[in-house]
Amino acid sequence: MSVPPPNPLINDPPAWLAEGAPHLWLPYTQMQTTPMALPVVKTDGVRLTLADGRELVDGISSWWTAAHGYNHPHIREAVTAQLEKMPHVMLGGLAHEPACRLATRLSEKLPGDLAHVFFSESGSVSVEIAMKIAVQYWINQGKKGRTRFVSFKGGYHGDTLATMSVCDPDEGMHTLFKGAIAEQFICELPSDAEKTAALDTFLGEHAHEVAAVVTEPLVQGAGGMRFHSPETLKTLRALCDRHGVLLILDEIFTGFGRTGTMFACEQAGIVPDIVTLSKALTGGTMALAATVATARVYE
Ligand SMILES: Cc1ncc(COP(=O)(O)O)c(C=O)c1O
Structure with missing residues (x-):
């Protein structure tokens, strides 16, 4: 040692x-x-x-989690009061008021009909859940083979094996972990006409094997605070619609006011099919994440 x-x-x-x-x-x-x-x-x-x-x-506010500062009195009182009543209780066949209230409030705050909330305990896991929901969405429609994902250079979505596969290939160490992580399609964000045309062509050829496109909206955080415009997001939504591919927005870093609106996707006026949330969700006091789906996906 x-x-x-x-x-x-x-x-x-x-x-x-x-x-x-x-x-x-x-x-x-x-x-x-x-x-x-x-x-x-x-x-x-x-x-x-x-x-x-x-x-x-x-x-760095503990990796962007302590969004309201440490020991915020309101959060501290709420956590303390809840601990006095009961700690974590599984949602396996059980429900409780805090889970119902939080799911309802997230649904009210999120744009569009993102109103079906699946809770988990970390950002990475919430992205894995989004990926599994996307794969199962196609299985349930009887469409076979739609198991791969399109993500973008500079992106970061977590450190579990599945989320590593949709991270930037260099930062996600795809070469080192070759064979251990799934091979996905890592593309360029459609930030200009040429890149948009390239992604359009790519999705035209590969949509039949793609479950979803995954990206961080407006800012690729861990990948170096790389910004793209709301227009790029709008383009992405339009391309996903044209090629019949689900859009997962990972708002784990951008959510809860980080970019000026409650959620970054609001600035583009788009609604993803699935969104992931974590970090600021608990003000950094505990591990919690949410994967939220639209009615179409949920049904
Ligand atoms: C955009 C994004 N997605 C996913 C994650 C992974 O979250 P966690 O560290 O809670 O697993 C992070 C963490 O920095 C993130 O910034």
Whole structure:
């Protein structure tokens, strides 16, 4: 078991860090060379407090989850009150008021008839659920072989095996994981006439094997904050309609006001067939995600 190298930013690491760090495997990190992680003991608003009392401004708000700041009193009170009553209860044959209220409120806030909410526990899983719903949509219509996905360079949709397959091929390490992840169609977003024509032609040839097109609307977040216009999204919706392919919008990063409207797709005036939500959904207090489908898909 290797102990992480000392961190020049920490003078005197607390005992729990020195003892626990060799057992802790951090995400996106080469553990052999990374310095000891910074010990956080408290949060408040935009700030993290370290064990030695120093304060840091968390400019990434815990990977975009703490959208209202840490320890927001309203969220804290709601979570505490709920814990006093009952914690998580499975939705297997059971229902409870918070799940019903949240599903109803999400349906009211989302555009169009996105009104059928499937809850899960992480963004990646909600995207996997969207992919499975899309595949099953075609199975239920008696259409065989529509199991592949079109996604875009620069995209990021998660780190589980299926979601990796629709991420940017370099960032998603498609070459390294060849054989372990499904091979999808990774295209260019239709951001100009030439790329639109290329995608149009591509879907014309491959729609019969495609379950859905998947993208992050307006901003590809983890892929480097790459923006595209609402026009591009409108084009994407039109191409999906023309070729009879479902459109999945991954609003895990953009949802809940991140781009100025409640959901990014509103700026293009389009409604996806399936949308995924997470991150800001709980203000970063717990793991929760939702996959929401339109009436057509649900039925
Ligand atoms: C657009 C998008 N989709 C999916 C995910 C995966 O979410 P999670 O980390 O909760 O699995 C992320 C996480 O950054 C994301 O930004």
